[in-house]
Amino acid sequence: MTDDPFVAHRSLLFTVAYEMLGSAADADDVVQETWLRWADVDQETVREPRAYLVRIVTRQALNRLRTLARRREDYVGEWLPEPLLTSPDVADDVELAESVSIAMLTVLETLGPTERAVLVLHEVFDVPFDEIATAVGKSAAAVRQIAHRAREHVAARRPRMEVSRTEQQQVVERFLGALTGGDVQGLLDVLAPDVVVVADGGGLAPAALRPVAGRARVANALSRFADLVPPVPVTTPLVNGAVGARIDPGGEFDTAITFVVEAGRITRMYAMRNPQKLGRLDEVAELRR
Structure with a gap:
């Protein structure tokens, strides 16, 4: 494994950004912005590079989400996420496969930006509430409430995907x-x-x-x-x-x-x-x- 934490976690950062944005092209841009910010940091002072990088990519994705919302208002017809060719390893990871499915990403589109970030980070990537709170600029208690609401919202709309x-x-x-x-x-x-x-x-x-x-x-x-x-x-x-x-x-x-x-x-x-x-x-x- 490389010594550079950004390179080591690049696939994770892309996945976080893609699940938040539903667009591989925009996820690539967000990951690139994350790298530029990481390059300016005194990395010796960062105790947990993975958490730090996830925090940066989340903030950049939230900024991008707000821009995309305006763009999608003018979209012709139905807007669907950008499909990706995925490996058997992704299909074998049931939770990851469900979280990146077009069906789930379409449901996530019905959430607000902060709700989407909280749900993705906690439910898919097991990021603790206190870390999410820092990333989205909310208190940990507020993030717990947001997560609860977002889970209920998604549960009422998500298709059941329980087949082999x-x-x-x-x-x-x-x-x-x-x-x-x-x-x-x-x-x-x-x-x-x-x-x-x-x-x-x-x-x-x-x-x-x-x-x-x-x-x-x-x-x-x-x-x-x-x-x-x-x-x-x-x-x-x-x-x-x-x-x-x-x-x-x-x-x-x-x-x-x-x-x-x-x-x-x-x-x-x-x-x-x-x-x-x-x-x-x-x-x-x-x-x-």
Whole structure:
């Protein structure tokens, strides 16, 4: 391991920033800002470099979150987090995989910046409340209350993700088989009655501007896919810690899809089509807790 604490903890810092921001590009910027501040510090005086670095990256991410909130108000259609290609190690770490899932990051978007920071730091990275308090500029007692509220908020909205990777793979492959084969009944069988599809084109690629809900509507919308000529390539990479789908990588129909699976059926789908958000699917992201 390197002697430089920043290099040693860089993957952790990126993961913290990404979970707070939902954007790899913005997380990279925040990590770079953290490095610049770390370089100006008398490192011999820092007793706990990991805690110190997490504190810096949290503050920088909070500043960035407030800027992003204004930018996202003008976003065309639904905004979804930037998907990442992840390793089997991330998928094997159940807590980390759930925390970086598109479904969870989308729920985190409904929290305020401070609530999001507190929840991510405490629930995912086990940062003590007193350290979080220093990072967010609140008292430890206030941070405990914020954490409690944020947990309740997320618990009421988070999808239940309690299936094995094997089951997820099987359901996704059933879905893709029906999709590419134009099998409408197969689609109906693999979709939950109240399935919801959220798509993000950002005004740069065709995508539904609002979520599409209901098995019949979703199956009808997807049934046209098999008519594409020539057929487009489809793969099943690990995206944000779970088996996802990549349709037509780099082509006209380039889309990354992640799924929430419950009881053998798909309950939610997140389709990322904004080409500015698909650049991280060609190289595995280093995520760490």
